[in-house]
Amino acid sequence: MxxxxxxxxxxxxxxxxxxxxxxxxxxxxxxxxxxxxxxxxxxxxxxxxxxxxxxxxxxxxxxxxxxxxxxxxxxxxxxxxxxxxxxxxxxxxxxxSGKNLLNVCKLVFKISRNEKNDSLIQSDQILDSLLDILRSEDLQANTEAFIYCIGALKFISGNTSLIHEMLNKGTVEILVQFITQINEINDNDARFCSSGHLLVQLTATLRNLVDLPQSRCKLLSYGAIPELCLMMEKRVNDKDICTNVARILSKLSSFNDCCSALADCSRCYILFLALLNKHPKKQDLVVRVIFILGNLTARNNQAREQFFEVQGSINTLITLFQTHCDIDSKLCKDDSELRSLKHFSEVEDVLIKLVRVIANLSIHPSIGASLTTNHQIVALLIQVLEYKSVEKSEELVINTAATINNLSYYQVKDSVILEKKLRIAELLVKLLLSNNMDGILEAVRVFGNLSQYHEICDFIVQRKVYKFMIALLDAKHQDVCFSACGVLLNLTVDESRRTVLDEEGAVKKLIDCLRDFGPTDWQLACLICKTLWNYSENVTSAGPCLEEEDANTLLILLASFLEEEFALDCNFDSDLRDHHKLYWESEFKPVAQKLLQRIQN
Structure with missing residues (x-):
């Protein structure tokens, strides 16, 4: 030729x-x-x-x-x-092989960086060639070529069509095998450092793949989660690798099976706390690690205990909380454009997730009781309510109020919540005045716990807070009615405060709640009956405090609700039906019978 x-x-x-x-x-x-x-x-x-x-x-x-x-x-x-x-x-x-392989991998890497080439990559089936390299070539002999090869896969995995193809062709299995292989390298081995760049690309690729449900199943079946934890532990000084792995685990931990597998890694809590202490200013790493801890501690008491038992765990949370709270409060006071910067939302995001971890931990009886006596934690929660508004920081304020609600449940010696209860009550009034129903509900729940104390009951009466509680009975919201009724019940324990129910048509509203929610929520029905029982004692010697119309309505409702056939005629699953019957028999029925008898007499 x-x-x-x-x-x-x-x-x-x-x-x-x-x-x-x-x-x-x-x-x-x-x-x-x-x-x-x-x-x-x-x-x-x-x-x-x-x-x-x-x-x-x-x-x-x-x-x-x-x-x-x-x-x-x-x-x-x-x-x-x-x-x-x-x-x-x-x-x-x-x-x-050798330099020739490296050069061609560099070429594919360069081309794959441009997402406009995704269709070319798919039509030319270059993915098969890249995966074949990873399957057939030796990792240690071609580390640099593998960096560019997996780097190309990282860019390819950003395409929704190609990522499914990658999954179907075994990419997850290949990457997990490499993680395991690299984890076996000793820290003192020269190859340890050279494999760091490879792991950055590998974990970034896995981060994209993990969005697919099928990937999560494969990661579980190939034991990827403990290998990822081991990788973080061995590479704790490498912020890029740790951040990528934290992104992977934060996505996985949102699913029960993956979260359980992560919790089974005995050293994961020590690892995550070490990362927080090592990289406290690495925002994207910190926020994801705290998110993971929030998911872990949301599941069960064993996870809460394991975290709490790690030495210095609470101090680490407090330090992060204090640091970010100080930064956030300064940004809130700044009248310049700093408030609109991304940094402002990032700092608040850390606070939201930190408060969630504390709320989850406080569910555990002994841990919650311990946290209730922690001056620093309570002071920081109060500080958030002082400088934040639910209108501008909805999730943070609601999470903070929910955490205070959890802590206020524990009536223990040296409780800082009880020590600061009047200050907390002042701050909760601000939340009650908002238009945010979730925030209002959390505030009412806290008042429900704190209204067991005379000082708070006096506060509720003096500041007319009880009028909010009565108004909330009209909310037609089951949880809101339950919490508001709890506050009114505590108020009516003292005979001198029972007259508050004469205002705003409270008795009629309680009866309406009983009619609306009784057949589906016997706990709420019981609470209403207890409140009406307290109220129905004579305020003076003049006579009964229930009006005749209210008394007749109650007679009809209670008589029908005490008929078992009517009361338990609800379309619940078998388990729910059993609970429903238990609450009706053990909680509602005894109180309702006494109230019915009192009205009849």
Missing amino acids: EVINCSDSPKWYLCSLAGDLEAITAASFCCCCLEDNVESLCHACDSLYQALEEGSMLGKRFKRRTLLLKTLYKLCDIASDPLGLKLSKIILGLKV
């Missing part, structure tokens, strides 16, 4: 009509001519690859392989992504 010069016809082919491979390898090329014929070259590359594949000449079996590779590498100088991909596919198909 004669040499093609620039003066020859621009339409020419790497493959002759007969697929003469020897002629192809003998040809020489002039790039200034070829750059204008990319489309023809791409078509020629397709023909060449097909000819090699059909002739079983891929790999190292083709006798003129060296000459062909030399030709192909010369074509790589042409600045064309479509051509570069096709050339890469052929070169990788010829099983190059």
Whole structure:
């Protein structure tokens, strides 16, 4: 075959009509001519690859392989992504190694960075070539090439179509195997440092893959979670690797099965606390680690105990809480444009997740009782309510009120919540005045716990807070009615305060709540009956405090609710039906019978 010069016809082919491979390898090329014929070259590359594949000449079996590779590498100088991909596919198909493998991986990496090339990558099936490298080549001998290879996979995994293809072709399994292999490298081994860059690309790829439900199943079945934890422990000084793994685990921990697998890693709490202490200013790492801890401690008491028992765990939370609270409060006071910066929302995001962890921990009886006596934690929670508003920081304020509610449940010696109860009550009034029903509900719940104390009952009466509680009976919201009724019940324990129910038509509203919610919530019905029982004692010697109309309505309701056939006629599942019956028999029925008898008499 004669040499093609620039003066020859621009339409020419790497493959002759007969697929003469020897002629192809003998040809020489002039790039200034070829750059204008990319489309023809791409078509020629397709023909060449097909000819090699059909002739079983891929790999190292083709006798003129060296000459062909030399030709192909010369074509790589042409600045064309479509051509570069096709050339890469052929070169990788010829099983190059060493520097040649590194160079072609760099080329694919460069092309894959541009998302506009995703369709080319998919049509040329370059993914198969990349995965074949990872399956067949030695990691230690080709570490740098693997960095670019997995880096290309990272960019490819950003495409929703290609990511499913990656999953189906075993990418997750390959990556987990590499993690396990790298984890076996000793810290003192020279390969330990060189594999760090590879792990950055690998974990970034896995971070994209983990969004798919099928990936989560594979990660569980291949034991990826303990390997990821081990990787973080060994690479605790590498912020990039730790951040990527934290992103992976934060996504996984949102699912029960994955969260359980993470909790089974005995050292995970020590690891996460070490990361928080090591990188307290690494915002994206801190927020994800705290999110993971929030998911772990949300599940069960064992997880709460394991976290709490780690030495310095609460002090770490307090330090982070104090640091971010100080930054956040300064930003809130700043009248400049700082308040609108991303940093402002990032700091608040950490606070939201920190408060959630404390709220979860406080569910545990002994831990909650301990936290209730912690001056620093209570002071920080109060500080949040002081400088934050539910209108601008809804989630943070509501989470904070919910945490105070949890802590206010524990009536223990040296409780800081009880010590600061009047200040807390003042701050909760601000929340009651908002238009946020979730915030109002949390405030009412706290008042429900604190109204067991005379000082708070006096506060409720003096500040007319009871009027809010009465008004909330009209909310037609079961949880709100339950909490508001709890406050009114505590108020009516003292005979001198029972007259508050005469205002705003409270008795009628309580009866309406009983009618609306009684048949589906016997705990609420019991609470209403207890409140009416307290109220129905004579306020003075003048006579009964229930009006005749209210008394007659109550007689009818109670009589019907005490009939078992009527009371338990609800379409619940068997388990719920059993609970429903238990509450009716043990809680509602005894109180309702006494109240009915009192009214009848």
